[in-house]
Amino acid sequence: MTARVVPDGLRSFLNTESGSTLLLLAATLAGLLWANIPWHDTYDRFWESHFSVTAGRYELGMTLKEWVNDGLMALFFFVIGLEISREFKVGDLRDRRVAAVPAVAAFGGMIVPAVLYYAVNAGGTGSGGWGVPMASDTAFVLGLLAVIGARCPEPLRVFLLTLAVVDDLGAISVVAVFYTRDLSLGPLAVAVLLFALIVAVRWLSVGRGPVYLLLGFLMWVAVLRSGVHPTIAGILLGVLVNVYAPPDTERLRAGELVQALQRDPSPELARRARRSVASTVSVNDLLQHLLHPWTGYVIVPLFALANAGVRLDPESLRRAATSPVTIGIVLGLVVGKFAGITLGTWLPLRLNWGDLPGNLVWGQLLGGAAVAGIGFTVSLFITDLAFADLPQLQSQAKIGILAGSVLAAGLGWLIFKLAWRRGGVCAPPSSSAADLDFTPEPPPPVGERDHVLGPADAPVTLIEYGDYECPYCGAVQPVLDELKARYGDRLRLVFRHFPLQQIHPHAMPAALVAESAAAHGKFWEMHHVLFSHQLELNDRDLLGYSERMGFFPWEDVxxxxxxxxxDKKAGWRAGVRGTPTFFLNGDQYEGSHDLESFVTAIDAAISAADAADARDTGDAADTADAKDQPRSRSSE
Structure with a gap:
């Protein structure tokens, strides 16, 4: 097994964000439908229902919509704060060079949309909504990238998630600084004192969970009363939560206690083992594991249901079509996000401030910049603050958010599709300038250990050096299937492994599972399963594929x-430096990876083979005639 390039915590975050997208989309559509049915007035009546919590003479009352936006969304931003803290302390943002590119890209993706919006709305009643197109919706973005599939490699998801962390931090800062009204200094001072008390309790290590929960709730109430949006309390509390990489001694001690418990169970030993095991994971990770599914699967969809309800009758659509607010938001999300993130990515790379994760290419980055224009959760959040007393502008802003997000998603899909048609190769960064004086050898002849489709006497042999996590390899598989169906026994396909562990963390385990399947006579069946599930190649996934085929994959690792x-060593000697690399009848194929290019090359190879056969047949006939000619002369 190889080491994971993407940490498990980050992988869990990615999975939950993308996995909750369908639920978020369903909640959005439900809100839109509810607001446009004949009984649409029930939508506003329900969410404007008043709900109060009373404790003695103290009462905290808000509408249901405010409880969602000001209360539950504070928990959402608390989780965002947890992720920000983790990324800065033990994640990607602790490495300046890794964080520099997505961080600058995030700032570009916030500033340019805001400037475009303000340029359209300067001096108008909607000018205060410049913050609406600044934020990306992480769940929708990652969900769309999951639909795009292998065309979007995991390093791009990591890049966009790092960008989203900075983007969320910027958006909540904008809310705190520019969208606070009627500031009340007394409650604000209480909030600051409570925050200082939480910091002191944390530093002195004298508090436990209930203490932090009580102080955090009181701080949230104080911030709510101060006029500052209470979600600020959530993100500040999240940033405070402790993050650490547990030392090896903690893990060893926990293992020893668990073994002792197995030998001689007792209540005291069970308590010590439980506390020791819990100490091997930071509180930050534990809280993310506990809360992130709730925010992803419950709170954010509920927020969408409460805020996405906007009338889409002909009159409101007509007004929105000419509204500077709607136009500014659409321009900001579609053009501003794309231009800002692209410029923000190019600048630090040009100035050598940082590096990209993996080996991303510009086609992938441009597609990612486009889909980052999907602004929903935080955009609706800021809309509610910017146009609190202007319901007509609220409606126009929400229509702009919906339209801009759909257009951004379509633009991203189109860029990925167009970039994909050009083909490409995955290669580790170190290989681009390596082996300048290297003279490649011919690839080894096809042997018994090779994975072959087609007869040995086929006139054309096409050898692929591939990687099961390489998106380009996944994209070319349907083309290879079509070629095999078209040429039949005149084409022999050979697959050889060339896993790029530096940029594809699951490539080696997937290759091992394919080899294990080959030992059970099921290589090509597993081959197609792996390429059909390129985003699902962790150990649990691979074990599941193997068990369904009836074997255990790790018998002889x-x-x-x-x-x-x-395979990889032979490929390296043959000049393979990236995947996929093809050899056509022993010569490296340099063409594009589309069907027409392969067909042209294979037809030429078949014609050359037929001509060679004809020449061989003619030479054999001439040789036979030459042998017979002297005998006929002697007989004369």
Whole structure:
């Protein structure tokens, strides 16, 4: 097994964000439908219902919509604060060079949309909504990238998630500084004192969960009373939560206690083992594991249901079509986000401030910049603050958010599709300038250990050096299937492993599973399963695919690794530096990876093989005639 490039905590965040997208979309559509049915007045009546919490002579009352926006969304931003804290302390943002590019890209993606919006609305009643197109919706963005599939590699998801962390931090700062009204200094001072008390309790290590929960709730109430939006309390509390990488001694102690508990169970030993095991994971990770599903699957969809309800009758659509607010938001999300993130990515790369994760290419980055224009959760959030007393502008802003998000998603999909048609190769960054004086050898002849489709006497042999997590390899598989169906026994396909562990963390485990399947006579079946599930190649996924085919994949790992390494070593000697790399009848194929280009090359190879056969047949006939000619002369 190889080390994971993407941490498990980040992988869990990615999975929950993308997994909750369908629920978020369903809630959005439900809100729109509810607001446009004949009984649409029930939508506003329901969410404007008043709900109060009373404790003695103290009462905290808000509408249901305010409880969602000011209360539950504070928990959402608390989770965002947890992720920000984790990324800065043990994640990608602790490395300046890794964080520099997505951080600058995030700032570009906030500033340019705001400037475009303000340029359209300067001097108008909607000028205060410049913050609406600044934020991206992480759940929708990652969900769309999951639909796009292998065309979007995991390094791009990590890049966009890092960008989203900075984007969320910027958006909540804008809310705190520019969208606070009727500031009350007394409650604000109480909030500051409570925050200082929480910091002191944390530093002195004298408090436990209930203490932090009580102080955090009181701070949220104080911030709510101060006029500052209470979600600020959520993100500040999240940033405070402790993050650490547990030392090896903690893990060893926990293991020893668990073993002792197995030998001699007792209540005291069980309590010590439980506390020791819990100490091996930071409080930040535990809270993210506990809360993130709730925010992703419950709170954000509920927020969408409460805020997405906007009338889409002909009159409101007509007004929105000419509204500077709607036009400014659409321009900001579609053009501003794309231009700002693209410029913000190019600038630090040009100035050598940082590096990209993996080996991303500009086609992928441009597609990611486009889909980052999907602004929903935070955009609706800021709309509610910017136009609190202007319901007509609220409606126009929401229509702009919906229209801009759909257009941004379509633009991203189009860029990914167009970039994909050009083909590409995944290669580790170190290979681009390596082996300048290297003279490649011909690839080894096809042997018994190779994975082959087609007869040995086929006139054309097409060898692929591939990687099961390489998006370009996944994209070319349907083309190879079509070629095999078209040429039949005149084409022999050969697959050899070339896993790029530096940029594809699941490539080696997937190759080992494919080799294990080959030992059970099921290589090509597993081959197609792996390429059909390129975003689902973790150990649990691979074990599931194997068990469904009736075998356990890790029986002889050393032998499997030896076979994969042999393929990769031979490929390296043949000049393979990226995936996919093809050899057509022993010569490296340099064409595009589309069907027409392959067909042209294969037809030429078949014609050359037929001509060579004809020449061989003619030469054999001439040789036979030459042998017979002297005998006929002697007989004369």
């Amino acid at each position: 050393k032998e499997l690794e030896r076979r994969v390494a042999k």
